[in-house]
Amino acid sequence: MRGRFLLALLCAFVALPVVGQQTKTFSIDCWSGGWCAMPCGGSGQGNYACSNGTGAWTPTCPFNDPLPQGAKVTDVVAHVWTHQCDTSSSWTATLNGTLISAITDSTQSCSCLNSPCLDETHTSSNYPGGFPGYVYGGSNTFGINLQSGLICVEHVDITLTYTAKTAAITATEPIIPRNSALTNNCVQYRSDLTGVVTQNNQPLAGVNLLYESDRGTPPDTFTQPRQATDATGTATGGQVMTNRQGVAHIKAANTDITTPNPAAITFQEANWESQFLMTGYILANEADYNGPMVTNPCGLQGTWVRTFLYGNGVLMQGSGQDLNGNIITIDWANSGRPVNQNTVCFMTTDCPHTASGACLQAGTSIAVDPAVVPMGASVNIENVGTRVAQDTGGAINGYHIDVYRGFGHAAMQGWGNFRGTVRYLSGGGQCAN
Amino acid sequence: MKRFVSVALLSMFVVCSAVAADSHRVRLRILDNEQAQPGVKVLVVVPDGVHTSGTTIALKSDAEGFAEFTTDQKVFWVSVPSLNPQVLGQRFDIPEKAAADVRWDLRPREWKREVKR
Numbered sequence: 001m002r003g004r005f006l007l008a009l010l011c012a013f014v015a016l017p018v019v020g021q022q023t024k025t026f027s028i029d030c031w032s033g034g035w036c037a038m039p040c041g042g043s044g045q046g047n048y049a050c051s052n053g054t055g056a057w058t059p060t061c062p063f064n065d066p067l068p069q070g071a072k073v074t075d076v077v078a079h080v081w082t083h084q085c086d087t088s089s090s091w092t093a094t095l096n097g098t099l100i101s102a103i104t105d106s107t108q109s110c111s112c113l114n115s116p117c118l119d120e121t122h123t124s125s126n127y128p129g130g131f132p133g134y135v136y137g138g139s140n141t142f143g144i145n146l147q148s149g150l151i152c153v154e155h156v157d158i159t160l161t162y163t164a165k166t167a168a169i170t171a172t173e174p175i176i177p178r179n180s181a182l183t184n185n186c187v188q189y190r191s192d193l194t195g196v197v198t199q200n201n202q203p204l205a206g207v208n209l210l211y212e213s214d215r216g217t218p219p220d221t222f223t224q225p226r227q228a229t230d231a232t233g234t235a236t237g238g239q240v241m242t243n244r245q246g247v248a249h250i251k252a253a254n255t256d257i258t259t260p261n262p263a264a265i266t267f268q269e270a271n272w273e274s275q276f277l278m279t280g281y282i283l284a285n286e287a288d289y290n291g292p293m294v295t296n297p298c299g300l301q302g303t304w305v306r307t308f309l310y311g312n313g314v315l316m317q318g319s320g321q322d323l324n325g326n327i328i329t330i331d332w333a334n335s336g337r338p339v340n341q342n343t344v345c346f347m348t349t350d351c352p353h354t355a356s357g358a359c360l361q362a363g364t365s366i367a368v369d370p371a372v373v374p375m376g377a378s379v380n381i382e383n384v385g386t387r388v389a390q391d392t393g394g395a396i397n398g399y400h401i402d403v404y405r406g407f408g409h410a411a412m413q414g415w416g417n418f419r420g421t422v423r424y425l426s427g428g429g430q431c432a433n
Numbered sequence: 434m435k436r437f438v439s440v441a442l443l444s445m446f447v448v449c450s451a452v453a454a455d456s457h458r459v460r461l462r463i464l465d466n467e468q469a470q471p472g473v474k475v476l477v478v479v480p481d482g483v484h485t486s487g488t489t490i491a492l493k494s495d496a497e498g499f500a501e502f503t504t505d506q507k508v509f510w511v512s513v514p515s516l517n518p519q520v521l522g523q524r525f526d527i528p529e530k531a532a533a534d535v536r537w538d539l540r541p542r543e544w545k546r547e548v549k550r
Contacts, residue, residue, distance in 0.1 A: 033510065033522065033524055034485060034486075035480050035487075035508065036485045048485070049522060050478070050485065050486040050487070050522075051486075051521070052476070052478055052486055052487075052489045052512075052521075052522075053476055053477075053478045053489070053510045053511070053512040053521045053522030054478045054480075054485070054486050054487045054510055054522060055510065055522055055524070056522055056523075056524065056546070057521040057522045058521075058546055083485045083486070085484060085485065085486040110484045110485050110486055111483065111484065111485065112482060112483055112484060112485055113483070150486055152485050152486050
């Protein structure tokens with residue numbers, strides 16, 4: 001009783017499919033020309049050949065690798081649909097010269113009138129490391145090497161047992177890392193990668209997953225996962241860094257792992273990982289000043305409030321707007337050196353000019369640290385909106401943006417300094433590395 | 434008695450059919466580089482109506498390179514292993530209205546293996 005139980009248990013175990021393996025069955029048929037009906041599951045009459053030359057006999061039959069990329073063949077079974085036409089025939093079946101198995105058959109089956117078809121089954125050894133000589137992604141050759149006797153072959157059904165590892169890779173939205181530097185006026189991007197490795201739809205633990213990009217290294221450099229995949233097949237800790245804008249496709253670099261759908265990352269818009277300090281600034285408005293007047297100062301004809309021109313107004317800020325709406329700025333060409341209230345000359349202009357030469361405009365211009373935000377870049381500031389980096393300032397360092405608000409204290413109504421998120425949108429010079 | 438008559442009629446039919454079938458003397462001249470090849474082993478397979486593999490006739494070419502056999506079949510396969518071991522069973526079809534004597538010049542080295550795919 002116990003013996004039967006053990007036998008049943010053994011049979012049940014043998015019947016279980018090997019976890020992590022798949023099979024691919026297909027037919028090859030290089031034999032034709034025979035004149036009998038040969039009911040071997042093929043297309044019948046004329047579709048066989050014999051080793052004595054009946055029909056177009058060939059001892060080899062090529063086929064293209066039908067397996068998905070990354071597959072590894074571990075077992076080969078070949079059903080050779082045969083007539084055995086001698087008292088005894090012996091032959092071997094090979095795949096690319098590697099023996100599948102040898103068969104000797106003494107069952108004669110060679111009648112046109114009654115043609116029982118023999119399923120001569122060749123079963124290879126198990127090769128966990130891969131069937132020797134199998135050509136992945138290319139042409140393979142099945143061979144029948146007759147040693148004695150005479151056989152006719154209709155077709156061959158081949159079953160390849162293989163393992164296949166695939167990786168599903170997900171990537172976070174790119175960010176601009178904390179303390180990253182600009183390269184050629186381009187921001188640095190980083191995206192965190194998570195890979196899940198499966199083998200025939202089962203999670204595969206213990207795999208050292210490696211990433212690569214279709215754009216090469218550089219521009220895309222990787223921090224590879226420090227640990228092998230866990231019990232869920234997941235590898236964390238991978239990162240891709242780049243300063244090249246555009247789309248990168250990330251896939252597994254392991255030669256035995258395929259990535260059916262590489263992770264596509266668009267390196268363009270991205271949030272800075274660090275929050276920014278947002279402050280606002282204005283230029284002088286004569287309406288905010290009072291006190292003694294000055295008439296015909298150097299470069300101008302008329303009368304203005306003295307402190308508007310010489311106090312902390314135009315002389316300190318570089319530009320200001322008078323009561324008539326004119327923009328007055330320092331005439332650097334005609335001022336003496338050093339520029340002070342004794343040497344300064346003024347002029348009117350169409351707009352106040354920024355450090356980059358652009359026209360300073362409320363609702364558009366911001367001052368930035370050009371080591372952090374590329375000059376000319378468009379950014380979106382939380383609770384402020386889209387602005388362009390056009391100005392700099394001695395006090396604007398690091399993660400600090402000074403938002404230009406316009407002329408006079410009235411322009412600062414409703415403004416309060418805050419820390420917030422900034423998103424890089426585009427631009428910033430010739431970012432073409 | 435009926436069975437005897439049936440068998441007799443069937444036998445007559447078979448014999449008459451065999452007599453009626455055209456018989457051909459097939460002469461194969463074996464050439465290599467346009468030179469006749471004497472003493473070459475030539476294997477000819479002809480259908481015998483019984484075996485899927487047919488009947489193999491082993492011949493040897495004569496001094497003028499000829500190998501000769503007779504058949505009442507319309508198809509046969511030839512192998513010349515010494516000149517082309519890759520192509521076994523090159524097929525030949527005897528035309529419907531062929532004369533009693535049929536001759537082919539064979540250049541086995543030029544045969545290409547046909548792969549049915």
